[in-house]
Amino acid sequence: MWRTEESLWLDATTKSPDNGRGLMNYGVIQMNNGNYLVADEYFQRALRLTPNYAYLHVNLGVLRAAQGQPRDAERYFREALQDDARNPASYTYFARWLRSRGRTEEARVLAELALNLSPADADARVLVNDIQGER
Numbered sequence: 796m797w798r799t800e801e802s803l804w805l806d807a808t809t810k811s812p813d814n815g816r817g818l819m820n821y822g823v824i825q826m827n828n829g830n831y832l833v834a835d836e837y838f839q840r841a842l843r844l845t846p847n848y849a850y851l852h853v854n855l856g857v858l859r860a861a862q863g864q865p866r867d868a869e870r871y872f873r874e875a876l877q878d879d880a881r882n883p884a885s886y887t888y889f890a891r892w893l894r895s896r897g898r899t900e901e902a903r904v905l906a907e908l909a910l911n912l913s914p915a916d917a918d919a920r921v922l923v924n925d926i927q928g929e930r
Contacts, residue, residue: 800824804820804821805821807820807821808821808837812840813844815848816841816845816848818837818838818840819837819841819845819848819851822835822836822837822858823854825837826857834858838855842855847878849875849876849878849879849885850882852871852872852875853875853888855867856870856871860892860895865896869892872888873889875889881912883913884909886905886906886908886912887909887919887922890905890906890909890926891922894922894926899926899929902926903923903927906919
């Protein structure tokens with residue numbers, strides 16, 4: 796039995812090493828724990844298996860941003876949009892990052908696109924409201 800989400804996803808990657816989603820999820824846990832090198836290792840393994848998975852590209856963007864690699868972060872966020880233009884999370888995470896870089900107008904446009912795709916998305920709504928409040 797798994798005691799933690801981390802042990803669950805580690806078990807999934809061990810038993811199903813060709814499961815791109817499982818590899819990504821374990822990488823996300825490692826990224827959240829600050830283990831960026833381990834996270835990147837799992838993300839790269841997942842990328843070989845699922846090269847067009849929007850959520851993976853979003854997470855690679857978040858990781859690269861945390862590592863202080865803005866060009867790579869932006870490239871991955873843009874790839875997420877290309878992978879799935881109907882995925883509001885791709886827009887929301889990219890918009891948050893753009894806002895953190897002082898690119899508020901670009902962030903506003905993407906946050907509004909996310910909200911248009913998913914009107915009930917609380918994260919997108921808060922982001923749009925926060926950006927509008929800054930104007």
